[in-house]
Amino acid sequence: MRRVLVLAAVVVVGVLLETTVLGELRLAGVRPDLLVLSVVAVAMASGPVSGAAFGFSAGLVADLLFDLPVGVSALVYTAVGFAVGIARVYMTSQLPLVHLVLVGAASLASVWCSGLLLRVFDLVSWETVARAGPLVALYNLLLAPFVYPVVRALAERVPAKPAQRW
Amino acid sequence: MLYERPRRARAVLAVLLAASIVVITIDFRQRQGGPVDRLQRVAIAVFGPLQQGASAVVRPIGNLVGGVAEIGSLRSENRRLRTEVAGLRARERTYLDVLGENERLRGALRMARRCGCRTVGASVVARSGSNFQLSVTIDAGARQGVARDMAVVDAGGLVGRVTQVTADYATVLLVTDPTSGVAATLASGKAPGILKGRGEELLQFQPVRAGTAPRLGDSVVTRGYQGGVFPAGLPVGVVERVDPAGAASLVPRVDVRPYAALGTLDVVAVVVDRPPPSAPTPQPGKGR
Numbered sequence: 001m002r003r004v005l006v007l008a009a010v011v012v013v014g015v016l017l018e019t020t021v022l023g024e025l026r027l028a029g030v031r032p033d034l035l036v037l038s039v040v041a042v043a044m045a046s047g048p049v050s051g052a053a054f055g056f057s058a059g060l061v062a063d064l065l066f067d068l069p070v071g072v073s074a075l076v077y078t079a080v081g082f083a084v085g086i087a088r089v090y091m092t093s094q095l096p097l098v099h100l101v102l103v104g105a106a107s108l109a110s111v112w113c114s115g116l117l118l119r120v121f122d123l124v125s126w127e128t129v130a131r132a133g134p135l136v137a138l139y140n141l142l143l144a145p146f147v148y149p150v151v152r153a154l155a156e157r158v159p160a161k162p163a164q165r166w
Numbered sequence: 167m168l169y170e171r172p173r174r175a176r177a178v179l180a181v182l183l184a185a186s187i188v189v190i191t192i193d194f195r196q197r198q199g200g201p202v203d204r205l206q207r208v209a210i211a212v213f214g215p216l217q218q219g220a221s222a223v224v225r226p227i228g229n230l231v232g233g234v235a236e237i238g239s240l241r242s243e244n245r246r247l248r249t250e251v252a253g254l255r256a257r258e259r260t261y262l263d264v265l266g267e268n269e270r271l272r273g274a275l276r277m278a279r280r281c282g283c284r285t286v287g288a289s290v291v292a293r294s295g296s297n298f299q300l301s302v303t304i305d306a307g308a309r310q311g312v313a314r315d316m317a318v319v320d321a322g323g324l325v326g327r328v329t330q331v332t333a334d335y336a337t338v339l340l341v342t343d344p345t346s347g348v349a350a351t352l353a354s355g356k357a358p359g360i361l362k363g364r365g366e367e368l369l370q371f372q373p374v375r376a377g378t379a380p381r382l383g384d385s386v387v388t389r390g391y392q393g394g395v396f397p398a399g400l401p402v403g404v405v406e407r408v409d410p411a412g413a414a415s416l417v418p419r420v421d422v423r424p425y426a427a428l429g430t431l432d433v434v435a436v437v438v439d440r441p442p443p444s445a446p447t448p449q450p451g452k453g454r
Binding site for chain 1: 174175178179182183185186187188189190191193194202205206208209210213216217220221
């Protein structure tokens, strides 16, 4: 229960920051995607199931608040959380650079996948999608040193129940 | 959850992805009034106050950070705008000046055109330096067709008479100069006389014939005479004061206020030619 509250708080704070201060700090027309940073952090801390679940919840909240087709971010964040959770098994290095690369790649993939889905709904142009990917990834990399370790530490401090039998 | 079983993980993933797609589908099918729409409104209702509060706290910081990032560009922009404003102010002054000049020049030309005269526009470049002579120098001379004894008008009326001409400049003796005398007549009736300058604001009208009685508000116009280029009918001024003939003087003393703005003269027109009696259409002057 504590874990759910803590992670919910992460989502709420992330959404609030994104819609307020970061919305005004757009660089080259994009704002950073704190939620995908959080998803990566949680997935790295707790594995694919937690990553996917957290990604789904965070994405759903974001979708409900932002004026886009609901479910797009949920879908993408779920996939990102799961993929990062799987990938962490192969990441034995503790080098910050490795984590940064992961964050960058996850951000890029997330933006491009969302863009692709929105493109299907004809809500964005290809140029916008193509341009936004690297820009958001870069912006996320700038913020990663402040966000990623914090969220990761939080997720590790409130571990999921070690065993679930069904 | 360090050792999640892969099969369970895949099941979770599949469920979540399916859920997402279902949500997308529902949302896309019914944008309004559907369950997703209701959920959206709930989310906005919950987050709205939070966002408002967060904005209030965070916006100044955002502005500050954004402001710091912009300081460099703001400075240069500020500098650029300042120079631009100064330039525009100067331009505006010039523009207003030109506008007024244009207006007065038009007036002068209209004035001259009324009598069907050919005119040359000119600007006053200097006023007489002498205390005893009321004259101005204009920037039109022999090259522009100006000659001695020509009439000079502004938008209001007669200004004076050309007394000196060089190639590009001319001196104009104002009607108010004590040595100036202009053949004139009352517009209301045949009452020829001489308009004498007195070195002050008002002119004095001296009727030739005794017994003429000018009235207040009568207009005084020029009187043409044979051989001169001085056209007839140019307005000169208005009668402002009449002292009837009496013990002090045999003729009435008549003060006339000139129509021309002699105190603030800047653009004038020189009447270079009277219309030949056969020419019906007046020729506008060559403006400068």
